[in-house]
Amino acid sequence: MLSFNQIISITTQMSPLIGIGIAVYYRRYNYIGLILLLSLVFDIIIVYQKKHGFDTHPFANIYILTEVIFVPIYLYSQLLKSTLKASIVVLAGFVLLLIHTLIFSPDSYNGLGWAVASFYYIVLVVISFFKLIRSKEIMFIEKQPQFWAYTGILISSSIFFTIYLFMNTMAKEHPRFLSNIWVVQNLFGLVRNLCFAYSIYLSAHPEKSQEQVSVRQLHR
Numbered sequence: 001m002l003s004f005n006q007i008i009s010i011t012t013q014m015s016p017l018i019g020i021g022i023a024v025y026y027r028r029y030n031y032i033g034l035i036l037l038l039s040l041v042f043d044i045i046i047v048y049q050k051k052h053g054f055d056t057h058p059f060a061n062i063y064i065l066t067e068v069i070f071v072p073i074y075l076y077s078q079l080l081k082s083t084l085k086a087s088i089v090v091l092a093g094f095v096l097l098l099i100h101t102l103i104f105s106p107d108s109y110n111g112l113g114w115a116v117a118s119f120y121y122i123v124l125v126v127i128s129f130f131k132l133i134r135s136k137e138i139m140f141i142e143k144q145p146q147f148w149a150y151t152g153i154l155i156s157s158s159i160f161f162t163i164y165l166f167m168n169t170m171a172k173e174h175p176r177f178l179s180n181i182w183v184v185q186n187l188f189g190l191v192r193n194l195c196f197a198y199s200i201y202l203s204a205h206p207e208k209s210q211e212q213v214s215v216r217q218l219h220r
Contacts, residue, residue, distance in 0.1 A: 019197035026204035152195030
């Protein structure tokens with residue numbers, strides 16, 4: 001019989017299928033759907049590696065490097081309204097994280113790098129939220145697809161930043177506590193994936209996001 005931790009882990013690993021299914025059904029292919037697809041693929045590969053006794057750390061680091069490309073590109077493309085500019089900015093961050101991983105964590109999990117990446121996401125999301133809230137053409141931001149994408153990234157990155165910043169210390173001094181922390185990580189990962197799925201759903205139904213009243217119209 002599966003334990004609670006195993007149920008949460010499997011549920012989180014399979015949860016990207018919800019957003020991917022919505023994207024395929026409505027043919028709404030974007031960066032959020034790609035992030036979900038990458039998460040699903042890497043989780044499946046890592047589970048396979050664990051089952052067959054392979055070291056999962058190098059592949060987990062590859063996942064970090066992959067996500068640190070597409071999450072910031074999505075956020076920067078919203079801020080800069082240019083995927084090309086976003087890609088150039090993100091490339092610099094990717095190179096720095098790659099160098100850090102190769103030097104300090106070639107054969108171990110780069111927890112510090114993941115913590116830095118999570119903090120990076122938090123900063124970008126806060127700026128993105130601020131820009132969204134200040135938009136005079138949007139009254140109900142919760143009806144916007146990007147609001148739910150930002151929410152998912154902010155919620156998960158906040159807990160990931162805390163976990164990975166102290167991961168090495170917890171692993172040495174409180175290994176049993178660390179095993180319980182992974183359950184918390186999975187729960188927040190599940191929340192992120194559900195937020196992403198709803199974001200894709202809203203992007204496929206622009207009429208819902210357009211059910212808003214212009215502030216300017218209200219003051220006429």
